[in-house]
Amino acid sequence: MRPVRTAFAGALLGTLVLAGCGQTATPTPSAAPTAAAPASSAGFPVTIEAGNGKVTLAKKPERIVSLSATHTETLFAIGAGSQVVAVDDQSNFPPEAPKSDLSGFKPNVEAIVAKKPDLVIVSNDIDHVVAELGKVNVPVLLEPAAVKLDEAYEEIAEIGAATGNKAKADEVVSGMKTAMEKLAADAPKDKKLTYYHELDQTPYAATSQTFIGQVYAMFGLTNIADKAPDQAGGYPKLSAEFVAQADPDLVFLGDVKCCGQSKETLAKRPGWKGLSAIKNDQVIQLDDDLASRWGPRVVQLAEAIGAAVAKAGTKS
The missing domain is CATH 3.40.50.1980 (Nitrogenase molybdenum iron protein domain)
Incomplete structure (x- = not known):
C-alpha cells in the first residue's frame, strides 16, 4: 500500500x-x-x-x-x-x-x-x-x-x-x-448490497479474490469488480462507464489521505453524479492504511465496513 x-x-x-x-x-x-x-x-x-x-x-x-x-x-x-x-x-x-x-x-x-x-x-x-x-x-x-x-x-x-x-x-x-468472527456473524446478510472498492482514482479496484475482497465477503456484499472483463490478477482497472453501469449500492474509497477522494470528487467524474451511492450518501471514506495492510488492524477495517453495511439501504 x-x-x-x-x-x-x-x-x-x-x-x-x-x-x-x-x-x-x-x-x-x-x-x-x-x-x-x-x-x-x-x-x-x-x-x-x-x-x-x-x-x-x-x-x-x-x-x-x-x-x-x-x-x-x-x-x-x-x-x-x-x-x-x-x-x-x-x-x-x-x-x-x-x-x-x-x-x-x-x-x-x-x-x-x-x-x-x-x-x-x-x-x-x-x-x-x-x-x-x-x-x-x-x-x-x-x-x-x-x-x-x-x-x-x-x-x-x-x-x-x-x-x-x-x-x-x-x-x-x-x-x-x-x-472477525463476531463481525461476520452480526452482519446483515439479507440486504443483497453491491459495492465498489477503489484503490486509486485511475480507477483500480479489488475483486473478491483479493485479501480485502475476502474481508468484504464476510458481510454478504457483491463486488462489481468481479465482472470486470480483465481481472488483472485481482486488481482490475475499471472504466468510468463500467462503474456507472454497475451502479453499486456502496462505494468504499481507499484513496482518501493520499488523493483527497470523496463523494464530491466522485460526483465530478463523467457519468458518476447519478450513482446510487452518491445520491444516497453511501460513499465511505476509509483510512488508506487500514485498507491496504493485512496486519492486526484489519479488524478496524472490518469494523468500518460492518458499520457502513449496517446503516446502508438498497437503491432508492
Whole structure:
C-alpha cells in the first residue's frame, strides 16, 4: 500500500504496504531471564517456514529492521517493539516506531547493513534483497502480502516465533479471529448490497479474490469488480462507464489521505453524479492504511465496513 498512488496501484497488485497512523498498546516486556536459559536464547534456535524457505535463528533477535509497514505494526502489536531498531519510510504506525529513510520499495543493502540488524523482515524480495543480505549473513524473513485472512494470522504467528514473542502473537491472532468472527456473524446478510472498492482514482479496484475482497465477503456484499472483463490478477482497472453501469449500492474509497477522494470528487467524474451511492450518501471514506495492510488492524477495517453495511439501504 503507497505514498504515490500510481506506485501503489502497480505494487499493491502484489504487496499492499501503505503506511498507517494511530496508536497501540505499550509493548509487552520480554520474559525475565532464568539461570538455565537467558532471555537472548530462551526458545531458540527456532526455524520459521517463511516465503523465502526455512529460516533458522540461533538466538532471539535484538536488532530488527522492518521494511514493511504491515509487519512493523505486527512487531509492535506482539510486544517486539523494543527489539526494533529501524523501520522503512512508509511505516507510520505506531507513532513510536523508529522510522528511517530506508526504503521498502528500493532496498539499499548497504544502508540496511549499517543498522547492524540481526533480523530483517520484508514483504517483497525486491532487487533480490533476501539473497543480497544473505551474502553478508543477515537473516531475512520474507512474509509476502496475505491473500487470505488465514495467511495474515499465520504470518503474525511466524513473526512472533521468530522474535521470541510467540505467546503474545498467539494472543493477538486469537483476539483477531474472535473479533472477525463476531463481525461476520452480526452482519446483515439479507440486504443483497453491491459495492465498489477503489484503490486509486485511475480507477483500480479489488475483486473478491483479493485479501480485502475476502474481508468484504464476510458481510454478504457483491463486488462489481468481479465482472470486470480483465481481472488483472485481482486488481482490475475499471472504466468510468463500467462503474456507472454497475451502479453499486456502496462505494468504499481507499484513496482518501493520499488523493483527497470523496463523494464530491466522485460526483465530478463523467457519468458518476447519478450513482446510487452518491445520491444516497453511501460513499465511505476509509483510512488508506487500514485498507491496504493485512496486519492486526484489519479488524478496524472490518469494523468500518460492518458499520457502513449496517446503516446502508438498497437503491432508492
